[in-house]
Amino acid sequence: MSAGAKVDFDGMIFRNTNARTGRQLSVTPENSAMKHLAYARAILNLATSAVSFASDDRETALICLSGRADVRTDGHEFQVGRFDGLYIPRDSLVEISAVPLKVE
Secondary structure (H helix, E strand, O other): OOOOOOOOOOOOOOOOOOOOOEEEEEEOOOOOOOOOOOEEEEEOOOOOOEEEEEOOOOOEEEEOOOOEEEEEEOOEEEEEEOOOEEEEOOOOEEEEEEOOOOOO
């Protein structure tokens, strides 16, 4: 790449992915420069305390950015906390429920 070459960022920058609660699919091969990647964000709170979805033909990685959540998939249950990650294979049903913070 030569110095000063202009880079086209259309389909590469996605803003305000934190604007809504629940699970929101923000990036897909159809709306981005990514050919094999999709990105969804699940934000849970008191009003929206759980989400569920099918992974269909996509492998899924869950990364907990804050708080705690219970994850149920394919007959297994996991609890994830801040910075924990979880791999979910294709064709899985996924249920994510917020774990309320303990007030002491």
